[in-house]
Amino acid sequence: METVACHECDLLQRVPELPSGGKAKCPRCGNTVASRPTASLDRALALTVTAAIVFILAHTTSLMGLSAVGRSSSTTIFGGVLQMWEDGERITAVIVMFCAGIAPGVYIAFLLTVLAATRRPPAPLWVGEMMRWSHHMHPWSMNEVMILGILVALIKIAELATVEAGIGMYAMGGLVVLFPAIALSIDEHEVWESIEWADGREPPRFRAHDASRGGASR
């Protein structure tokens, strides 16, 4: 049993020990207040490592190529941003760079560090700081929006020239699946139980493992 307050309506409630794959919803507003993924943190780490590799692939290989009347061109994600910058739309270029590259990149890199560090509790406090930043980055990582945008662009251009999808496009498709998979497999409760407290206390998981059981009441 743990007492929590709903993030969306502030209702205090006791959440019982959830079974694997279980979810607890707020009785007042219906928001999910707690969940326990079936996957272990090890699987979340494996998924994040995969996502990191696919992310690098998506950003270094060609997204799509075009050929018309004997001329051809191709572009990467960064190539698109660069063209936008050179054409004078600098603020837009920065926004696209943030949503397409920086936010998802920081999200993956920080989660990777968090998941690797929590394998040996207690993890130091800066790991929690990284967890918070990855939270902030999540809504701004727009992989699935970007891939739909690229598809629309492809179909528009297909009217004028021959276009073909590159490796980067398939890698992006992989990221669209991997990101929600990671989000679903991370047990945030378990992560927070493995990180040192800001006020200097050791995390409950470590304490329980070390000596007295049930010292985690708070």
Place this chain on the structure above:
Amino acid sequence: MTPAVLTAAQAGLVSCETCSLLSRPVNLAEPGYCPRCGGELALRHNNSIQYTWALVIAAAICYIPANMLPVLNTSALGKDEPDTIISGVIFLYTSGSWPLALIVLVASVMVPLGKLIALAYLLITVQRRSIRSNRERTRLYRLVEFIGRWSMLDVFVDTFTVALVQLQPLMSVRPGAGVLFFAAVVVLTMLAAESFDPRLIWDSSSTPKGHHA
């Protein structure tokens, strides 16, 4: 629903937005930092209503040039042709891909407008201390939060069209001034949704003379 509900604020507790830990600060008005993750605690988002209104109004102003100004300028064989978002949708429709035209129309025109109306409605009902259909209003907020990112669609379409169609001197596409305003609408409405605190919807029902953020 039982009338005897207790919120964390009523019990003198603050829930951390990052790690969900409940803590009992000495002073509820200035709760300080979370003892577990060190994140800044706040009973409700700071000046939530003012910030959200400011962002909504800014986004509403940007929405007009975003739709009036061209987002793309196509020059082919010495002929310049500006394209607004709507003319892009019409192009997709006439070229036979009406499902895509519908997706772009919904994501670029209807979703941003719907978000602005929804956020304004939520703000007004919170300010009038409405206690009706709280659950539905929370659901509306969740929808706004979930759907907001999809408006970025057209910005990505424009970016990659510009990047790819560079076949000088035959044909090239350059971004128009509308793209900036359009991206601004999306970013501002996303920030507005983040700064709005859904707990305010419920506060009027639980605290008769409670404090507003």
